[in-house]
Amino acid sequence: MSNALSALGGAKFDGLVKVADAGLQGMITLRGNLADATLQQAVKAATGQAVPDQRAIVLQGDTGVAWMSPDELLLFVPYAQAHACVASLRTALAGTHHIVENVSDARAFITLSGADGLVREVLAKVVPVDMDPQQMPAGQMRRTKLAQVAAAIWMQGTGEARVVCFRSVGTYAFDVLCTVAAPGSAVGFFAS
Amino acid sequence: MLTLHCPYCGVHADETELASGGEAHLKRFGPGASDEDFEGYLFMRENPKGVHFERWRHAYGCGKWFLAARCTNTLEVFGTYPAQSTEPPQHVRDAISAKRPGWTWREFS
Known part of the structure; x- marks a missing residue:
């Protein structure tokens, strides 16, 4: 097997918050009727999670599931298992209207960690989203525009955020986040 | 700045x-x-100063198309609704009537 490399090659930046490549993560796009019992069972079998509510994300370690749109989910599985997982999903969903594709290598995955207020502030500088803890609690994912590119962002927990974007713009997204996390650029808008 | 509520993913x-x-x-x-019908479909557009109905796509979000009723003059948004609607739903019409009594737009009022 070829030597898989993450989009950012383990890049790290230490500023207001730590910005880091989150490494290889298996990601599978699943489109179909989310109310369908067969699909719900397949998601449960693949990730151990039920189909999430609108905008919800459940990610424990490297396994989980996120709501992308009314007919689309993003499944998180360990990187090495993504191909096998796609194959078993296709078998499970045979005969129902669906699309399953392994998109692990089409994504860049970034972690922001530090003081909760600063993590929210760094994201708030580049996304048109209210990052207030009431509006963006942990467990809720928001697909939006990060500076000039499409991205999905969520708070993984207190003081930790994750960003997923296309691999081709991964370096751009990382550089933008490093820029807005430059030391001395704190605004202090959110309480830490 | 215009802020529209996406009826599919529920975000503003x-x-x-x-x-x-x-x-x-x-x-x-x-x-x-x-x-004449084909010409109307292709080229004839309303250009109102006031109540207007538009298509929007949540391009950087869920990717879905939806429809919005808003005022081109004040940028006030009266409501958004799914793209599968063939006419404005009653709650959107009521919201417009409350703010702009006597409004008309194409065959709707």
Whole structure:
């Protein structure tokens, strides 16, 4: 097997918050009727999670599931298992209207960690989203525009955020986040 | 700055997340329609100062098309609703009537 490399090659930046490549993560796009019992069972079998509510994300370690749109989910599985997982999903969903594709290598995955207020502030500088803890609690994912590119962002927990974007713009997204996390650029808008 | 509520993913999306899709509720006639009907479908557009209906796509979000009723004069948004609607739903019409009594737009009022 070829030597898989993450989009950012383990890049790290230490500023207001730590910005880091989150490494290889298996990601599978699943489109179909989310109310369908067969699909719900397949998601449960693949990730151990039920189909999430609108905008919800459940990610424990490297396994989980996120709501992308009314007919689309993003499944998180360990990187090495993504191909096998796609194959078993296709078998499970045979005969129902669906699309399953392994998109692990089409994504860049970034972690922001530090003081909760600063993590929210760094994201708030580049996304048109209210990052207030009431509006963006942990467990809720928001697909939006990060500076000039499409991205999905969520708070993984207190003081930790994750960003997923296309691999081709991964370096751009990382550089933008490093820029807005430059030391001395704190605004202090959110309480830490 | 225009902020529209996406009826599919439930977020209040900023204009920069959205892509404009022109006028809503265009009717395509055919097959065998007259040249006038086809011309109307292709080219004839409302250009109101006031109540207007538009198509928008949540391009950077869930990717879905939806329809919005808003005022071109004040940027006030009266409501958004799914793209599968063939006419503005009653709650949107009521919201417009409350603010702009006597409004009309194409065949709707």
